[in-house]
Amino acid sequence: MIYGRGLLGKMIKSALTSFLLATAAVQASPALTERHLENARSNDAYTLPKSDRNPRARAAAIEVKRKGWQYSEYPMGVAYYPTGTLANKTIAKDQETWLPPILKISEATTRESPIALEAIKAKGGFKKLEDYANLYDGQWEEAFPGGPFEGMLTNFTDDRMFSMMRLSASPYRLKRVKPSDKLPFLVHNAADITGISLDKLQAQGRLFLEDFSEMKELDPTDKFGAGCQAYFYIHPKSGDFLPLAVRPIVKGRENSALVYTPKDTENDWMLAKMLMNQNDGWHTTWAHITQSHSAAEAPYLAAIRTLSDNHPVLAMINRIEKTPWNIRPLLEDGVQSGAGPDAGPQYYAWTSLSGRQWANQVYSSGETANFQANYYRTFLENNGLINCRYGPALKSFPFYEDASVIVEAIRDVMTAFVNSYYPNDNAVAKDPELQAWQRETDVAKVYDFPKSIKTRRTLVDILTHQAYLGGIVHGVMSTNGAIGDTTSLPFAPAGFRQPIPTKKGVKDLMAFMPTPEGAVWQVVTYAAANRAMWRDTNETISYMFEDETMLNKMNPVTYQAAKSFKAKMDAFSKEVRARTFDKDGLSRGMPFMWNVLDPNWAPYWSVV
Numbered sequence: 001m002i003y004g005r006g007l008l009g010k011m012i013k014s015a016l017t018s019f020l021l022a023t024a025a026v027q028a029s030p031a032l033t034e035r036h037l038e039n040a041r042s043n044d045a046y047t048l049p050k051s052d053r054n055p056r057a058r059a060a061a062i063e064v065k066r067k068g069w070q071y072s073e074y075p076m077g078v079a080y081y082p083t084g085t086l087a088n089k090t091i092a093k094d095q096e097t098w099l100p101p102i103l104k105i106s107e108a109t110t111r112e113s114p115i116a117l118e119a120i121k122a123k124g125g126f127k128k129l130e131d132y133a134n135l136y137d138g139q140w141e142e143a144f145p146g147g148p149f150e151g152m153l154t155n156f157t158d159d160r161m162f163s164m165m166r167l168s169a170s171p172y173r174l175k176r177v178k179p180s181d182k183l184p185f186l187v188h189n190a191a192d193i194t195g196i197s198l199d200k201l202q203a204q205g206r207l208f209l210e211d212f213s214e215m216k217e218l219d220p221t222d223k224f225g226a227g228c229q230a231y232f233y234i235h236p237k238s239g240d241f242l243p244l245a246v247r248p249i250v251k252g253r254e255n256s257a258l259v260y261t262p263k264d265t266e267n268d269w270m271l272a273k274m275l276m277n278q279n280d281g282w283h284t285t286w287a288h289i290t291q292s293h294s295a296a297e298a299p300y301l302a303a304i305r306t307l308s309d310n311h312p313v314l315a316m317i318n319r320i321e322k323t324p325w326n327i328r329p330l331l332e333d334g335v336q337s338g339a340g341p342d343a344g345p346q347y348y349a350w351t352s353l354s355g356r357q358w359a360n361q362v363y364s365s366g367e368t369a370n371f372q373a374n375y376y377r378t379f380l381e382n383n384g385l386i387n388c389r390y391g392p393a394l395k396s397f398p399f400y401e402d403a404s405v406i407v408e409a410i411r412d413v414m415t416a417f418v419n420s421y422y423p424n425d426n427a428v429a430k431d432p433e434l435q436a437w438q439r440e441t442d443v444a445k446v447y448d449f450p451k452s453i454k455t456r457r458t459l460v461d462i463l464t465h466q467a468y469l470g471g472i473v474h475g476v477m478s479t480n481g482a483i484g485d486t487t488s489l490p491f492a493p494a495g496f497r498q499p500i501p502t503k504k505g506v507k508d509l510m511a512f513m514p515t516p517e518g519a520v521w522q523v524v525t526y527a528a529a530n531r532a533m534w535r536d537t538n539e540t541i542s543y544m545f546e547d548e549t550m551l552n553k554m555n556p557v558t559y560q561a562a563k564s565f566k567a568k569m570d571a572f573s574k575e576v577r578a579r580t581f582d583k584d585g586l587s588r589g590m591p592f593m594w595n596v597l598d599p600n601w602a603p604y605w606s607v608v
């Protein structure tokens, strides 16, 4: 999400008001055939096409759906957006449940932000980085209770904070460097820092790169940022995952880009790390739109157009894809008002229009859109982060450790579900609606969707990934995740008030840092997605399948699998909540507590 922009929520309100009016106008009366479709819905169990007692009515109903759910382009870009009488009705109806929590948060930030601002000023403003604790301390009781994750406000000078954020909060752009890769830059004092030369680190598969250099091309506001490249490494002796260097690149100054390392002065190194964090904050903000939302919406729209509402697979997807269509209008509204002449002070380093363009770039390149390449194990393997053959394993990998527990539990449900409806692969291959879905994903421009759905395994993979996109990717990159780590202050400013230095020796770090107004804006912006107040409610991952109406229409095996998932997630939540800092002040090797994927805290769907 990106819409906490502008003057502390004032504009959110007007944006939402106009959006409300737009959807009210949409509720045109449905055609007669569509009313038939609705009457046909009943409490009958879901069925595969071959066991439907009235296949002609079923086929006719799908035809009605195809007419009522059409593809359209959307100003926001990325995947197709649904339009048509049925689509518009669903979008309007979804709005009734989707919007109230957003309005509630918006109301809370409007109320709480002047109080937070006052408190910061009363405590003398921001004079050193530690003072940003006052941004959160005792504030945001409703909008952001608890503040950034434990450790973020106190341990940010610890290099392991910087490096381990890449193995938890933002694992998506990190790659292990291959022995054969050409290095984007050199670090002459690498051996002083790591004990061995850069060449050796690379040859031993200990070197990692996170490259955001393309961000130097984005359209600047009156704030500043750079496109950064950073090296990390596995220490030859301790095995710790640590930062080696950051290279901030500014357009037009590429050849004189400075390379910062932990050997630089405290100020210089801190600034370099924050420049990199700013990139990650931008990435999480804009890439998540395509990486979680669009990547899931595209196959979903194709499924709506091809699977009967009585098909158990569509019922399952309907449950996972909760109210997805209201998000893009709000985002587009945010982009437009962020670009408007009365947008108010800019706090991002780059314009909202270039954010939209960049989001479309990472989507159309396939990076965030490719379906199979983003299966979590596949992308982690492709990036050399798990099962690497040319380098040592990571000692601690919190993202993978938590995500794998949840995703494998989801896979267990999907396996039980698919195997109980389809006795063998042949039954999958012979399901005409599934086959139509697969063909439709071409029309819907789903990138890298499986070329065929001929096995139960393929279907399990698809459904598991679909659930992963909403529950895990969105949870980590947005919802309760980003606001507590990759977009929290002081370590991750959204933009800088001073130009990127041309030489080392920064004297006054605070001149770069957000003002109290800018800091409050940053909380407001990211609080819009935060749903910490849904802790222990049925919106969380534990409840992913806990819809009694749906489950009662499924077969008993699926019902049981859903119950067993709930029990597994409750047990995992207990484990997560029992985590503490060890005697070295670390949790899983990290100087902060990363419990974003607590399944009784993280929502199961891509909320906003």
Ligand SMILES: *[C@@H]1O[C@H](CO)[C@@H](O)[C@H](O)[C@H]1NC(C)=O
Binding pocket: 026, 028, 083, 084, 085, 088
């Ligand atoms: C659906 O909504 C869109 C956007 O408001 C509108 O352009 C379109 O005409 C609507 N279609 C129907 C059939 O109501």
Ligand SMILES: *[C@@H]1O[C@H](CO)[C@@H](O)[C@H](O)[C@H]1NC(C)=O
Binding pocket: 538, 546, 547, 548
């Ligand atoms: C979730 O909980 C709310 C409030 O307790 C309830 O109204 C709603 O029906 C529940 N949803 C499902 C799908 O069970």
Ligand SMILES: *[C@@H]1O[C@H](CO)[C@@H](O)[C@H](O)[C@H]1NC(C)=O
Binding pocket: 150, 151, 154, 155, 158, 581, 584, 585, 586, 591, 592
């Ligand atoms: C990190 O912060 C926590 C909580 O403030 C503290 O208990 C822990 O000792 C810190 N760890 C390090 C390595 O400083």
Ligand SMILES: [Fe+2]
Binding pocket: 001, 288, 289, 293, 474, 478, 529, 606, 607, 608
């Ligand atoms: Fe989102």
